[in-house]
Amino acid sequence: MKIALIHCPFGHRDFSENLKVVDEEFCVAPPLVLAYVASILEKVGHRVIIIDANVLKLTKEQALRLLKDFSPQLIGFRADTYWFHRVAEWAGFFKENLRVPVVVGGINITLYPQESLSWPCFDYGIAGEANHSLPQLLCALEKGASLRGIPGLVYRDNGKVICVPVSTEPIPFDDYPFPARHLLPNHLYYSFTSQRKNFTIMVTSTGCPFHCTFCAIARLAYRERSAANVVDEIEECVRRYGVREIDFFDATFFVNKERFLEICGLLHRRGIKVEWSCRSRVDVVDEQILKEARLAGCRKIYYGIESSSPQVLEKINKRIDQPKIRHAIDLTYKCGIKALGFFMVGNPGETKESVLDSIAFAKTLKLDFIQVCRNIAKPNTDLYQQLVDAHRLDYWREYILNKRDGRPLPAPWSQLSAQETERYVRRFYREFYFRPAYMLKRIAGIKSAGELGRYAKVAARWLFCNRSDVTS
Numbered sequence: 001m002k003i004a005l006i007h008c009p010f011g012h013r014d015f016s017e018n019l020k021v022v023d024e025e026f027c028v029a030p031p032l033v034l035a036y037v038a039s040i041l042e043k044v045g046h047r048v049i050i051i052d053a054n055v056l057k058l059t060k061e062q063a064l065r066l067l068k069d070f071s072p073q074l075i076g077f078r079a080d081t082y083w084f085h086r087v088a089e090w091a092g093f094f095k096e097n098l099r100v101p102v103v104v105g106g107i108n109i110t111l112y113p114q115e116s117l118s119w120p121c122f123d124y125g126i127a128g129e130a131n132h133s134l135p136q137l138l139c140a141l142e143k144g145a146s147l148r149g150i151p152g153l154v155y156r157d158n159g160k161v162i163c164v165p166v167s168t169e170p171i172p173f174d175d176y177p178f179p180a181r182h183l184l185p186n187h188l189y190y191s192f193t194s195q196r197k198n199f200t201i202m203v204t205s206t207g208c209p210f211h212c213t214f215c216a217i218a219r220l221a222y223r224e225r226s227a228a229n230v231v232d233e234i235e236e237c238v239r240r241y242g243v244r245e246i247d248f249f250d251a252t253f254f255v256n257k258e259r260f261l262e263i264c265g266l267l268h269r270r271g272i273k274v275e276w277s278c279r280s281r282v283d284v285v286d287e288q289i290l291k292e293a294r295l296a297g298c299r300k301i302y303y304g305i306e307s308s309s310p311q312v313l314e315k316i317n318k319r320i321d322q323p324k325i326r327h328a329i330d331l332t333y334k335c336g337i338k339a340l341g342f343f344m345v346g347n348p349g350e351t352k353e354s355v356l357d358s359i360a361f362a363k364t365l366k367l368d369f370i371q372v373c374r375n376i377a378k379p380n381t382d383l384y385q386q387l388v389d390a391h392r393l394d395y396w397r398e399y400i401l402n403k404r405d406g407r408p409l410p411a412p413w414s415q416l417s418a419q420e421t422e423r424y425v426r427r428f429y430r431e432f433y434f435r436p437a438y439m440l441k442r443i444a445g446i447k448s449a450g451e452l453g454r455y456a457k458v459a460a461r462w463l464f465c466n467r468s469d470v471t472s
Contacts, residue, residue, distance in 0.1 A: 001138055004072035005038055006063065007031040007052045008090045010083055015408045017373035019425060025458050026371065027191040028055050029201045033078050035179030037130055043177050044135045050183040060093045067098060078106040079116070081379045081396050092121035105130055108400065110166065111379055113154040115400040117161045125154030128166035131176065173206065173225040178233045186241050193300060193340065193369055195447045196244035196275055200237055204230045208251035210281065213316050213382040214375055217251045227262035231270065238274050246276040253278035254289050264296040275299045282328035283320050290335040300338040303328060307347055307354065308361035315348035326365065333366040340369040343428065346421040347375045348413035355424045359431050372428040374421050377409050
């Protein structure tokens with residue numbers, strides 16, 4: 001079959017945890033999940049294209065012209081809960097104009113399968129992993145066979161939505177084919193802090209063995225790829241796609257020290273030169289890990305700090321403290337690696353004083369960057385379950401059913417109002433980034449015109465487009 005996978009343009013929603021400028025400027029990453037789906041389908045003989053309308057800045061009409069040239073027999077989307085309505089809008093437009101079936105996957109289909117397929121723009125949904133179920137669906141469609149029994153399939157039968165249970169058999173992560181990056185415009189992707197092209201992202205593990213209450217990844221089973229499999233993909237990225245910088249999107253890249261050191265050893269033995277960044281907890285790094293990381297090409301580590309308040313950190317089950325945070329950041333600086341700190345405002349137990357303390361603490365750390373977000377109740381998190389239990393209402397389910405608009409969710413766990421949380425997020429950014437000494441240091445470290453342009457664009461948006469917010 002000829003299959004087109006569509007990545008919609010995404011921007012900012014009022015209920016997003018990030019500010020608008022961050023959602024729009026922090027990272028334009030390749031649609032990795034769709035690239036995995038494409039490689040799964042190509043492996044069994046289907047012809048696939050990916051239209052990344054987000055990075056190409058395409059309208060629905062422009063994307064439609066590309067689709068008409070390809071003449072797909074089926075169109076596929078990935079729908080996260082946040083962007084479900086945008087995906088539904090695009091799916092409905094293409095379905096009306098092309099008259100071909102539409103299949104949708106993503107965590108939202110796993111969480112809300114009945115609700116998602118209540119939208120007529122979707123013909124089929126894939127809950128769980130698509131490795132086996134999606135090829136089985138396409139085979140059944142080609143042969144006109146029954147759809148019954150395909151694990152994770154969501155479909156309609158005489159108007160009734162049928163949800164086949166997801167397979168409980170774990171799929172080894174090494175069994176996944178590498179993402180089909182040959183279908184992507186790899187030269188267009190970047191992050192706000194990236195310095196080299198081509199830039200891409202990778203995932204070497206799923207889930208997280210830690211259990212922070214605000215994080216959906218914590219509810220997923222931890223699974224990791226072998227060191228050899230990881231380095232094989234890195235080598236493909238470098239040699240085949242000209243990738244010079246990789247951002248590993250794992251929740252905690254260094255959690256398995258033995259595997260990480262094996263990855264470093266393989267990179268050295270194969271002579272693979274690439275710069276990379278990753279995410280980590282502050283309590284899983286040590287001097288050996290950081291020295292080996294630097295030698296293997298690590299240039300940035302994104303640390304989940306969240307807050308300086310012991311009370312807040314305890315309530316979100318972070319299990320770290322200020323000494324651990326400072327020790328990890330100091331070690332990272334000592335080893336010549338840049339550090340970005342993730343912070344949140346509006347956490348359980350948050351007060352104005354705790355936010356101001358976090359801002360002051362952040363400015364004492366050897367951090368090169370920060371990212372600050374609002375703590376919102378994300379789908380499939382412990383924090384969200386607490387909200388559902390307390391209010392006896394599944395807000396995200398109502399949102400998928402179009403019974404609730406895009407207003408921010410309640411946050412009864414914080415003493416701050418939504419407006420106060422917004423102001424303190426902006427103040428956090430302003431006080432950290434608009435320090436003269438910091439700005440001079442950042443300018444001195446710029447390596448490319450593209451990097452300079454990104455910094456200048458974001459600074460201009462802050463100073464001119466949001467003047468009233470910046471001065472609040």
